[in-house]
Amino acid sequence: MGSAISQGINIVVETSYQSEYSDPSNNEFLFAYKITITNNNSYAVKLLRRHWFIIDSNGTSKEVEGEGVVGNQPVIFPSESYQYISSCILKSEIGKMNGTYLMENVENKTTFQASIPAFMLEVPSKLN
Numbered sequence: 001m002g003s004a005i006s007q008g009i010n011i012v013v014e015t016s017y018q019s020e021y022s023d024p025s026n027n028e029f030l031f032a033y034k035i036t037i038t039n040n041n042s043y044a045v046k047l048l049r050r051h052w053f054i055i056d057s058n059g060t061s062k063e064v065e066g067e068g069v070v071g072n073q074p075v076i077f078p079s080e081s082y083q084y085i086s087s088c089i090l091k092s093e094i095g096k097m098n099g100t101y102l103m104e105n106v107e108n109k110t111t112f113q114a115s116i117p118a119f120m121l122e123v124p125s126k127l128n
Contacts, residue, residue: 004117008041009103013119018087031121032087033097035069037114039076041105046075047082048111049102054088056095075106093123 003012018030052064074082098118
């Protein structure tokens with residue numbers, strides 16, 4: 001689990017390996033991640049975009065950018081949270097992700113970036 005606070009936005013990440021949807025014989029390892037975004041500001045914010053950096057232990061890296069998260073651009077009011085679950089497939093048993101969300105202050109329409117903390121994706125038996 002990883003967490004970070006930036007620009008008044010607290011982001012907590014929890015991960016899990018999805019063995020039933022993975023195919024190790026073809027180097028396909030599916031990981032789910034649950035993100036909780038809490039707005040500690042005195043104003044509502046809207047999550048406009050995401051920008052991810054994904055790296056596996058083979059040295060393969062990719063960037064993923066797009067509008068919102070899981071098809072939504074949620075508005076998060078002061079002291080409230082938004083939570084979603086997504087996933088990614090790696091070509092190795094270990095990797096990591098990090099990134100940013102582009103957020104908008106709903107009151108004055110200014111934008112800012114909230115950092116998504118780096119977090120590990122690992123098959124549980126790999127590190128034992």
